[in-house]
Amino acid sequence: MLIAQISDTHISAPGQKTCGVAPMAENLAQCIDSINALDPKPDLVLLSGDVTHSASQDETRHAADILSALAMPLFVVPGNHDDRQLLSKVLGPEICPLNKDGYADYVVEGFPLRIIALDTLDFGKPGGLLTEARLKWLDACMREKDQQPTIIVAHHPPLKLGVPESDEDGFVGAEALGKIVAAHPNIERFVCGHIHLHTNTRWCGTVVTTATSPGMQLTLDLTGKATSRFLLSDPSYLLHHWTSDQRLITHPILLSPLGGPFEFTG
Ligand SMILES: [Fe+2]
Numbered sequence: 317m318l319i320a321q322i323s324d325t326h327i328s329a330p331g332q333k334t335c336g337v338a339p340m341a342e343n344l345a346q347c348i349d350s351i352n353a354l355d356p357k358p359d360l361v362l363l364s365g366d367v368t369h370s371a372s373q374d375e376t377r378h379a380a381d382i383l384s385a386l387a388m389p390l391f392v393v394p395g396n397h398d399d400r401q402l403l404s405k406v407l408g409p410e411i412c413p414l415n416k417d418g419y420a421d422y423v424v425e426g427f428p429l430r431i432i433a434l435d436t437l438d439f440g441k442p443g444g445l446l447t448e449a450r451l452k453w454l455d456a457c458m459r460e461k462d463q464q465p466t467i468i469v470a471h472h473p474p475l476k477l478g479v480p481e482s483d484e485d486g487f488v489g490a491e492a493l494g495k496i497v498a499a500h501p502n503i504e505r506f507v508c509g510h511i512h513l514h515t516n517t518r519w520c521g522t523v524v525t526t527a528t529s530p531g532m533q534l535t536l537d538l539t540g541k542a543t544s545r546f547l548l549s550d551p552s553y554l555l556h557h558w559t560s561d562q563r564l565i566t567h568p569i570l571l572s573p574l575g576g577p578f579e580f581t582g
């Protein structure tokens with residue numbers, strides 16, 4: 317099974333660059349061309365939030381237009397730059413399903429890996445939030461199939477990653493989430509975004525993987541100062557490969573403008 321993960325696309329209104337400089341619409345279109353051309357094709361694509369830059373209708377429609385070119389099923393969770401109702405309405409409830417309480421917490425079945433999507437958006441705030449009731453739902457959901465390898469997808473990383481910008485945002489409910497995750501060793505991976513950097517970290521018996529943004533790479537400053545600045549970066553996404561011997565191998569795919577492929581010679 318193959319899963320492509322795109323994150324933090326921060327799409328602006330048509331004709332506009334994000335923050336005035338980042339060509340996110342063009343970069344997302346290049347990612348989609350690359351994903352569509354993969355052989356074998358991914359079974360599905362996950363978009364782990366911050367689909368739009370400022371949660372407007374124009375931006376959401378623009379993102380939906382670009383994403384409609386994907387040749388495989390797409391599943392979306394909202395990020396802190398999104399409006400969950402708007403995403404579900406514009407992209408469609410099959411792409412961003414909302415539960416009866418209006419949250420994009422849902423399960424994708426029918427594949428070797430079960431996927432549980434968690435909506436960590438705390439509208440109007442940069443950090444993550446999962447309430448007790450919704451964590452109970454997650455626990456019950458995990459108990460239903462406690463043998464099937466599972467991936468959780470959310471926007472916010474559930475732990476501090478040494479990146480002040482996102483560490484300061486916080487995640488209300490992360491500790492309780494960690495207890496549930498630790499109780500279910502069949503959670504192969506927790507995949508998310510938000511920090512605009514690719515990282516992998518052990519956490520509560522699983523591995524947390526954050527995806528890059530396809531165009532806005534956070535400047536990494538390990539001195540502990542939050543700069544909230546970014547570098548323009550090439551289009552990129554993650555490809556999660558669930559192999560026949562049940563290993564989840566993650567490849568960061570960077571679309572280099574430098575040419576190739578070339579033969580290794582000499
Ligand atoms: Fe983001």
Ligand SMILES: [Fe+2]
Pocket residue numbers: 366395396397471509510511
């Ligand atoms: Fe975010």
